[in-house]
Amino acid sequence: MNLHALRLFHIIASTGSVTRASEQLHISQPAITAQIKRFEKELRFPLLKPEGRGIALTDAGEELARLAKRLFAVEQQLEQFADDYRNGATGVIRLAATYLPAHFLLPAWLARFKRQYEQVEMTITTTNSGDALAKLMNVEVDIAIFGGAAEDYPEAIHKEELFQDELWFVVAPHHRYAGQRVTLAEMMKEPFVMREEGSTTRERLLSLCRTYGAALPTISLQFNGLHEAIQAVIAGYGANFVSSLVVRDFVERGELARVYVDGIQLMNAIGICTRKHEPLPPSAANFIQLVKGEA
Structure with missing residues (x-):
């Protein structure tokens, strides 16, 4: 016809x-x-x-x-x-994020994005950095957002740093090290409450000890979620090594206290990863532009 x-x-x-x-x-x-x-x-x-x-x-x-x-x-x-x-007004965005950005950054970013692009469907997976990277490599997600991503990436991955925050040692306010300055060796004598293996911050702590020749920490309690680990420290057990974004409010309210470790000031990179040489769906490209503007 x-x-x-x-x-x-x-x-x-x-x-x-x-x-x-x-x-x-x-x-x-x-x-x-x-x-x-x-x-x-x-x-x-x-x-x-x-x-x-x-x-x-x-x-x-x-x-x-x-x-x-x-x-x-x-x-x-x-x-x-x-x-x-x-x-980019319609489409699907598949996103993986580590705990830090998923809980402390993404909610505000997603709310602003959805107000502008209501018809875009989004699926968000909160996981550790190793799994987020694996999902990106396996084409299970389009974007991976990391808090403290590993330094070495596969050649096929493009990483762009958004900003940095500081990593802090924290304890309960009544702990003998609360607000004190100690050596790394002294800090490592404390029991630690950390997330599971695969957590970037946990790996950063272990790498820090190896770099400075300090004994590896004893991780006495291990949780799959950072919230649970922080609550255990607030309750009075052990120490945590964590992004300042996560615990700053707790410290300001007096529920946690910093420990200042001599000669140690580590920064935590917040980054966004995509696959190289692979065009993003327009909706995902719009989301990345919004995140860059917010960061």
């Missing part, structure tokens, strides 16, 4: 006049009439009939006009979908 001719017929049926269709399309009336006649010949039934000084639709024309209206309405929907997808 000649879709160009069908479109001409659809406009004639919608406007009720060859003259108005000619004006709308900027095509001469004789040219439109000739194409409709060829279309009728192709279909082997008439679409238009004379009525007074104008034209009317035949019964077959009425039915074809109804079907054409549905067809071109779907075409408009397709065009709108394509335009929205290109602009």
Whole structure:
């Protein structure tokens, strides 16, 4: 079927006049009439009939006009979908984030993004850095956001640092080291409450000890969630090594206290990772632009 001719017929049926269709399309009336006649010949039934000084639709024309209206309405929907997808107004973003950004940064970023792009679907997985990187490599997610990501990345991964925060040693306020300055060796004699293996901050602590030749810490309690680990320290057991973003409010409220370790000032990088040489969906690119603006 000649879709160009069908479109001409659809406009004639919608406007009720060859003259108005000619004006709308900027095509001469004789040219439109000739194409409709060829279309009728192709279909082997008439679409238009004379009525007074104008034209009317035949019964077959009425039915074809109804079907054409549905067809071109779907075409408009397709065009709108394509335009929205290109602009990032629709689509799906699959995101993996480590605990720090997932709990302390993402909620505000996501709220602002969804206010602007309500139709974009988002799936968020909170996990440790090793698993987040694996999901990105395995094409299970489009973006991975890290708090303290590892220094070595596969060649296929592109990492962009957003900002840095400081890593702190913290204890309960009544701990003998609360607010004190101690050596790394003294700090490592304390029992630690940490997240599970694969946590970047845990690995940073172990690497710190190796670098300075200190004994590795005794991790007496291990939790899958950082919140639980912090609460155990607040309750009075052990120490934690953690991002200042996570515990700053606890310290300001007096629920936790910093321990200042001589010669140690480690920064924690907050970064966003994608796969190199692979174009992002427009919606995901919009989200990254928003995050960069917020960071």
